[in-house]
Amino acid sequence: MKPTSLPDEAEAVETPDATDREPLLEARDLALGGLFGALAIVLPVVFHALGPGVGPILLPMYLPILALGLLVSWRTSALVGLLAPLLSSVLTGMPPMAPPIALLMSAELAALAAAAGLARSTGVPLWVACLLALMASRVVGTLALLTIGHALGYNQSIWQYAVLSLALAWPGLALQLTVVPATVFALEKTSLLGSRWRKVTHGA
Numbered sequence: 001m002k003p004t005s006l007p008d009e010a011e012a013v014e015t016p017d018a019t020d021r022e023p024l025l026e027a028r029d030l031a032l033g034g035l036f037g038a039l040a041i042v043l044p045v046v047f048h049a050l051g052p053g054v055g056p057i058l059l060p061m062y063l064p065i066l067a068l069g070l071l072v073s074w075r076t077s078a079l080v081g082l083l084a085p086l087l088s089s090v091l092t093g094m095p096p097m098a099p100p101i102a103l104l105m106s107a108e109l110a111a112l113a114a115a116a117g118l119a120r121s122t123g124v125p126l127w128v129a130c131l132l133a134l135m136a137s138r139v140v141g142t143l144a145l146l147t148i149g150h151a152l153g154y155n156q157s158i159w160q161y162a163v164l165s166l167a168l169a170w171p172g173l174a175l176q177l178t179v180v181p182a183t184v185f186a187l188e189k190t191s192l193l194g195s196r197w198r199k200v201t202h203g204a
Contacts, residue, residue, distance in 0.1 A: 025196050029072035033080045036071075039064035040084040040109075044094055055094070056165070059172030061085065062137075065109045066116055066176050070129060070184045072196060074117030081109035099154045104144050111140035120197045126181045134176060138162060 043060040065084060069077040085095055085105040095101040115136035119129035142162050149156065166173070188195040 021193065024193055026073075028191075028193060029076045029196075032068060032072050033076045036064040036068040037080040037084055037087075040080070041088045041091060044088065045092055048094065056168055057171055058175065059169050061088070061095075061105070062109065062112065062172065062176060063180055065113050066130065066133060067180050067184055069113030069116030069133060070120055070126065070181070071187065072117065074114045074121070077113035077117050078110045081111075081113035082106050084109060099156075100149060100152045103148055103152075104141055104154075107144035107148070108137045108141035112137035123197070126185060127177065130177055130181050134173065138166070 040061045043064065044055055047054045047058055047060040061084060065077070065081045068080055071077075083106075085102045089095055089097050089102040095105050097103070112133050116129050116133035119132045120126070124132070142158060145154070145156065145158065145161050
């Protein structure tokens with residue numbers, strides 16, 4: 001037996017594993033997109049049943065969308081984040097279309113999910129990706145307020161939207177920075193495919 005043939009044989013066996021992983025991840029992305037998209041519609045209904053002021057404090061729609069952004073490709077998660085508030089508004093009346101809260105949330109959630117996925121694709125730690133995603137969503141939400149919101153007659157000030165709302169929603173932000181990354185970490189550890197962002201090499 002020639003010892004020099006072993007690396008070539010190992011490489012021949014492991015390369016298809018790395019190649020075949022992407023279609024499986026894409027299928028998982030679609031499944032998770034449907035699941036977390038449904039949670040983004042159901043969770044606010046559950047939370048609002050606890051009281052009319054619970055939603056703006058705990059931000060239940062943001063939790064599954066941020067988790068999705070950390071788990072799947074940014075394109076899939078951004079699309080779900082964009083559509084979830086609109087579908088929820090049609091199906092449940094929350095968030096409302098007038099004033100255009102649903103449109104502003106669509107912009108925020110799409111940015112939240114896309115930024116989370118893009119941040120993870122660069123290899124930054126999970127918690128850092130969460131923080132960057134929250135910052136991006138607030139910036140995009142503020143820009144949406146100044147453009148879409150004001151164009152539709154929604155004249156809430158930047159101070160009210162970007163500052164006072166954050167002061168009210170600090171419990172929800174805390175959940176997004178603690179519970180969401182912990183849940184994502186657990187899901188990736190138990191998944192057969194592992195993290196989407198794990199680099200597969202011939203020597204793995």
